[in-house]
Amino acid sequence: MPSSSVFVFIVLCVSFLVNNAASVDYGAALTKSLLFFEGQRSGILPPDQRVKWRGNSGLQDGQDARIDLVGGYYDAGDNLKLGFPMAFTITMLSWSTLEFRDKLQNNNELSNALSAIKWGTDYFLKAHPRPDTLYGEVGDADSDHECWERPEDMTTPRGAYQINDENPGSDLAAETAAALAAASLVFRPVDPKYAARMLVHAMQLFDFAINNEGLYHNSIPPAQKVYSSSGYKDEFLWAAAWLFRATKLTKYLDYMAGSDTGGVRTVFSWDDKYIGVQILAAKLVLEGDAEPSGIWVEYKGNAEQFICSCAQKSSQNVKKTPGGLLWFLPWNNNQYVSTAAFAMSAYSKYLSENQANFMCTGANVGPSDLTSIVRSQVDYILGSNPKNMSYMVGYGTNYPQQIHHRGASIVSINEDNAPVTCKGGYDSWFNKNAPNPNVLDGAVVSPDINDDYQDSRSNFQQAEPTTVTSAPLVGVLAFLA
Ligand SMILES: *[C@@H]1O[C@H](CO)[C@@H](O)[C@H](O)[C@H]1NC(C)=O
Numbered sequence: 418m419p420s421s422s423v424f425v426f427i428v429l430c431v432s433f434l435v436n437n438a439a440s441v442d443y444g445a446a447l448t449k450s451l452l453f454f455e456g457q458r459s460g461i462l463p464p465d466q467r468v469k470w471r472g473n474s475g476l477q478d479g480q481d482a483r484i485d486l487v488g489g490y491y492d493a494g495d496n497l498k499l500g501f502p503m504a505f506t507i508t509m510l511s512w513s514t515l516e517f518r519d520k521l522q523n524n525n526e527l528s529n530a531l532s533a534i535k536w537g538t539d540y541f542l543k544a545h546p547r548p549d550t551l552y553g554e555v556g557d558a559d560s561d562h563e564c565w566e567r568p569e570d571m572t573t574p575r576g577a578y579q580i581n582d583e584n585p586g587s588d589l590a591a592e593t594a595a596a597l598a599a600a601s602l603v604f605r606p607v608d609p610k611y612a613a614r615m616l617v618h619a620m621q622l623f624d625f626a627i628n629n630e631g632l633y634h635n636s637i638p639p640a641q642k643v644y645s646s647s648g649y650k651d652e653f654l655w656a657a658a659w660l661f662r663a664t665k666l667t668k669y670l671d672y673m674a675g676s677d678t679g680g681v682r683t684v685f686s687w688d689d690k691y692i693g694v695q696i697l698a699a700k701l702v703l704e705g706d707a708e709p710s711g712i713w714v715e716y717k718g719n720a721e722q723f724i725c726s727c728a729q730k731s732s733q734n735v736k737k738t739p740g741g742l743l744w745f746l747p748w749n750n751n752q753y754v755s756t757a758a759f760a761m762s763a764y765s766k767y768l769s770e771n772q773a774n775f776m777c778t779g780a781n782v783g784p785s786d787l788t789s790i791v792r793s794q795v796d797y798i799l800g801s802n803p804k805n806m807s808y809m810v811g812y813g814t815n816y817p818q819q820i821h822h823r824g825a826s827i828v829s830i831n832e833d834n835a836p837v838t839c840k841g842g843y844d845s846w847f848n849k850n851a852p853n854p855n856v857l858d859g860a861v862v863s864p865d866i867n868d869d870y871q872d873s874r875s876n877f878q879q880a881e882p883t884t885v886t887s888a889p890l891v892g893v894l895a896f897l898a
Contacts, residue, residue, distance in 0.1 A: 441801070444894075446795075446799055446894050447524055449811050450809070450861075450887050450890050452858040453859030454859075455468040455533075456825070457884055459488060459490060459491055460478075460487045460488035460489065461473050469831065470831060470855040471569070471824065472569040472830045474569045475568065478498065479552070479577050482552070482579070484546060486577055488540040489540035490537060493884070494822035496566070496823060500551070500553035501588065501633060501644050502884065504537075504595070506537065506687075507534055507600060510533055513892025513895065514527070514531070514891075515602055516762075516763050516766055516892060516896075517762075521895050530891060534603060538615055542597075548624070548625060550580070552577050552579045553633055553636075553637050554578040554637050555578075556574065557574065565823055565826075565827070565847045566827070567827045567842075569824075572839055573839070578639065585635075585636060586631065586637065587630050587649035587652065588632060589633035589637075590623075591622070592656070593619075594623040594659070595690075597615040597618050598615075598659035599659045600615055601616040616663055620660065620664070626649070632648075633649075634646055644688070646688060647689065651691045654676055654679070654691070655693055657669045657676075661673070673712075673716075678694075678698075680719060681719050683723075692720065692756070695717070695720035698713060703768070724782070725782065728777060728786065730777035730779070730780050731777055739867065740803040742794065742797045742802065743757060748878045751798060751861050752885055755886050755890045758794050758893045759890075761787040761790055762896040762897075763892070765896075766896070788897075798861065799812055800812075804869070806864075808861055808862050808863065810858060810861075810862070810882070811858035811860075817870065818872055819874050819880070820857065820874070822882060825853045825856070825860070826855075827845075828854045832854075859887060861882055861887055861890065862882055
């Protein structure tokens with residue numbers, strides 16, 4: 418090679434390395450984020466299960482109530498099946514898939530996204546045997562948390578808890594309605610029969626929620642310790658918004674028009690969906706499906722106020738860590754980063770589809786501004802942060818090794834099928850200062866307010882991954898990929 422070519426070759430190699438070090442592989446992160454849902458599966462695993470260290474589990478779920486409740490997802494690092502966060506998870510996975518279907522398809526992840534949704538919706542259909550009965554929990558936190566066992570050999574009580582016409586649960590029923598309505602939109606082009614079946618259940622659940630008002634955790638007391646609900650008016654609107662999108666029936670639009678918008682919110686979460694409602698209402702305004710006046714302008718303005726505060730362009734901005742991560746709340750902060758990033762991704766898309774922008778305090782904000790905030794947050798999560806740590810397990814080279822997760826922290830049942838006992842799991846695995854034997858790809862954990870992270874299983878506030886964190890990220894990563 419002449420020396421000038423050698424020089425060019427070297428320059429190319431160096432620039433390749435530098436670019437690679439700096440660039441973030443959103444597609445790889447997207448793949449991992451969907452693998453996470455396979456790691457959280459309960460029930461009988463299908464032949465195409467890719468997360469091989471998991472096995473069948475929860476095969477007697479529902480037996481005490483003489484109903485088949487096999488399937489669904491474990492919510493986090495324990496072995497509970499909790500309908501309220503599970504439904505929010507499925508609503509957000511569905512919203513992700515609905516908005517970014519083409520991107521998922523281009524990244525060969527659409528079928529994985531559909532499977533992730535269906536793993537939840539198949540379970541909801543089983544859990545809703547009559548219009549006014551919905552099972553909302555299997556297992557209870559007290560007995561589950563006393564043990565450190567793989568889901569495959571749990572010995573803890575698996576009681577099934579329901580809401581019904583005498584024991585209301587408006588929030589749970591309405592969130593499940595939202596999930597099934599959103600999922601029906603996703604499945605309509607690929608499985609119209611399944612989509613129609615989900616929509617019937619969604620409409621029944623909405624009526625059940627409205628006609629029997631009450632908080633679900635009063636009817637399902639064990640849920641109070643883990644996912645107690647602060648109110649159900651937001652879920653009513655959230656369900657109405659999804660049912661309007663799925664049915665176009667004006668009664669759902671009228672429901673939204675006749676309510677209150679929830680005002681400017683500070684977080685979007687499994688407990689508080691007003692921001693989601695406001696974003697969907699803003700979409701209706703942008704697309705001319707709702708009048709640009711009155712309550713509809715209020716919904717839109719409140720959605721935009723939240724986004725302005727994330728963009729640091731409001732009089733009351735969301736805090737940031739010194740390293741630049743949006744800071745909402747200390748317990749699993751990334752769940753709120755993930756929902757906020759989703760809200761901005763979806764809104765960025767709606768703005769660009771409608772050639773629109775909006776005003777924050779003293780500044781105009783357009784789709785590309787939102788995209789760059791979303792990118793900065795995702796880049797932080799994937800390693801551009803003061804610890805150079807990827808907070809997504811399995812992504813990059815430096816990620817948490819000891820997340821608070823029973824299944825991941827105990828040897829796979831497929832490698833050693835000797836049962837791990839309730840307390841034996843604490844002695845042999847929880848307290849072992851060594852990397853988890855199983856890599857739970859796509860699990861997302863959170864740094865603290867100082868960008869610090871203690872990689873320890875006992876750090877359950879930061880180190881426990883949840884499905885509610887990863888579901889919106891699927892959409893966000895598809896948006897960026
Ligand atoms: C993170 O990476 C940067 C750039 O490579 C380096 O300067 C810094 O010292 C690293 N920080 C830590 C905590 O390893």
